[in-house]
Amino acid sequence: MTGTVEDRLGRLGIELPEPSMPGANYVPFIREGQILYVTGQLSQWNGERRFIGKVGRDFDIQAGRDAARLAALNVVAQLRAALDGNLDRLKRCLRIAVYVNSDPDFHGQSQVANGPSDLFVDIFGDAGRHTRMAVGVAALPYNVAAEVEGTFSVR
16 A cells, blocks of 8 residues: 555655564564564565674674664564555654664764664654664674664554
8 A cells, every 4th residue: 555654765765675574483563552563673685684793893883874774674664564564554653772783892873773763754754753772782693783673653
């Protein structure tokens, strides 16, 4: 179903990846009433893992932002699947969590998290403004540079 959010994606030239399937015993999203929780998504495109390595060692802040933005695109793909293809059913992005596979001496996690934050606002406008956390971690699955999860209010 095409709506205003889908139109915005087109105007911005943003293509979404295919939603990934869980690799273990969990689900990609859960809806409880009007709250939708999207499982952490990795920096990958249609199953191809990208940005393998640590931010601050293998990647600079900009590449870290790009990795986190890619992970956030996967969150939006899961959100679209959860809403039966209609992203206009999103009321608000409530909170995102950005996990950055960081070198121990890297302290720019909040700057990396600006990639997903900017993406959600670009796509959803004011409804994309959210609370967030950004943390550096010692490792992420498959050694990807970033993982993003989100909590949303939906119709």
